[in-house]
Amino acid sequence: xxxxxxxxxxxxxxxxxxxxxxxxxxxxxxxxxxxxxxxxxxxxxxxxxxxxxxxxxxxxxxxxxxxxxxxxxxxxxxxxxxxxxxxxxxxxxxxxxxxxxx
Amino acid sequence: xxxxxxxxxxxxxxxxxxxxxxxxxxxxxxxxxxxxxxxxxxxxxxxxxxxxxxxxxxxxxxxxxxxxxxxxxxxxxxxxxxxxxxxxxxxxxxxxxxxxxxxxxxxxxxxxxxxxxxxxxxxxxxxxxxxxxxxxxxxxxxxxxxxxxxxxxxxxxxxxxxxxxxxxxxxxxxxxxxxxxxxxxxxxxxxxxxxxxxxxxxxxxxxxxxxxxxxxxxxxxxxxxxxxxxx
Numbered sequence: 001x002x003x004x005x006x007x008x009x010x011x012x013x014x015x016x017x018x019x020x021x022x023x024x025x026x027x028x029x030x031x032x033x034x035x036x037x038x039x040x041x042x043x044x045x046x047x048x049x050x051x052x053x054x055x056x057x058x059x060x061x062x063x064x065x066x067x068x069x070x071x072x073x074x075x076x077x078x079x080x081x082x083x084x085x086x087x088x089x090x091x092x093x094x095x096x097x098x099x100x101x102x
Numbered sequence: 103x104x105x106x107x108x109x110x111x112x113x114x115x116x117x118x119x120x121x122x123x124x125x126x127x128x129x130x131x132x133x134x135x136x137x138x139x140x141x142x143x144x145x146x147x148x149x150x151x152x153x154x155x156x157x158x159x160x161x162x163x164x165x166x167x168x169x170x171x172x173x174x175x176x177x178x179x180x181x182x183x184x185x186x187x188x189x190x191x192x193x194x195x196x197x198x199x200x201x202x203x204x205x206x207x208x209x210x211x212x213x214x215x216x217x218x219x220x221x222x223x224x225x226x227x228x229x230x231x232x233x234x235x236x237x238x239x240x241x242x243x244x245x246x247x248x249x250x251x252x253x254x255x256x257x258x259x260x261x262x263x264x265x266x267x268x269x270x271x272x273x274x275x276x277x278x279x280x281x282x283x284x285x286x287x288x289x290x291x292x293x294x295x296x297x298x299x300x301x302x303x304x305x306x307x308x309x310x311x312x313x314x315x316x317x318x319x320x321x322x323x324x325x326x327x328x329x330x331x332x333x
Contacts, residue, residue: 006179010207017136017212041161066169069198072252099223 002047002055004082006077008068009040021086043067047079055079060090105332107131110144110176110192112138113165117153117307124312124325125150126141131329138170145330146184149176151192153245153307163206163248164194173199185229185328186301190246193293193303202296202303203261204253210286214247215275218317219284221292221306222272225265228295229331230324232301239276240269240320242306244284249305251287251294261294269293 004054016038023037045062047055059077068075076091107125110117113265118135136143138156143149156167167173173195180186180201196202209215223231223238231308234240253261261267269292273282283290285305293304308321 012205014207015210017210021212066161066165069165069205071197071254072207086147 112156115154124309143159151188153190164198233327
């Protein structure tokens with residue numbers, strides 16, 4: 001059993017009005033040095049599979065098919081061992097899998 | 103002529119009955135509901151994907167409904183040239199399914215907007231607008247939180263080059279202004295068709311503007327055009 005966390009965010013060139021609203025609230029609270037606030041979704045998944053390569057394939061395919069909309073969003077994911085040790089990660093910006101994390 | 107219209111019902115659809123009423127009681131067509139788990143379109147000649155909040159809008163509006171069993175039939179039907187109309191949440195399902203280009207983002211001002219808007223007819227070269235006049239203004243309600251149409255520059259150029267922009271939000275006298283744009287949509291786009299012109303997606307609700315008693319009857323002209331195109 002592996003675990004994965006997928007982070008889905010709007011592409012940088014797309015305005016994130018939620019991020020803007022949060023940023024303006026932060027500024028109103030005096031956090032004037034904080035800026036560039038962007039929001040996103042965090043999705044946690046368990047993968048019933050024993051082979052890491054197949055896990056990557058499944059998570060990758062879930063991202064492209066459902067979890068992220070390629071028109072507006074980008075995604076990244078980290079795959080963990082059953083005990084929470086990070087094994088590999090992927091981001092759309094890197095256009096490839098970089099491994100291992102540590 | 104009486105045509106057979108199918109209105110798809112997803113869990114969370116809430117304008118399915120409005121569409122049923124507009125096609126059935128106002129236009130006297132034969133209408134039936136198609137359940138999202140159905141795997142046959144039962145010989146309908148037009149498919150309507152109605153407004154609402156299919157699957158609670160979880161993940162992204164339309165993203166989960168797009169994989170409902172009925173949708174593979176709707177996609178095949180559209181690819182064979184069948185008329186498909188996606189209204190509001192139905193438009194979101196169509197962009198998620200890839201039948202229409204672009205995406206619908208959160209409204210620029212983050213608010214759910216529920217009010218009457220004016221639409222300017224940008225093309226009459228579609229089955230849905232062939233009964234309208236170019237530049238005709240329609241008064242139609244909107245009710246959505248994710249109606250901010252977005253397309254990248256290349257897609258936008260394609261839409262313009264191929265005359266695929268069907269409706270733009272305008273003032274009551276047809277001017278396209280920032281104030282007339284209720285949700286931040288790029289170029290004030292309120293509705294588009296696919297390249298083959300048989301799939302329409304629009305955020306405003308023509309089925310809710312189908313009788314004078316509802317405040318406007320100008321939306322029904324879109325549904326009527328589609329029916330006449332089938333004659």
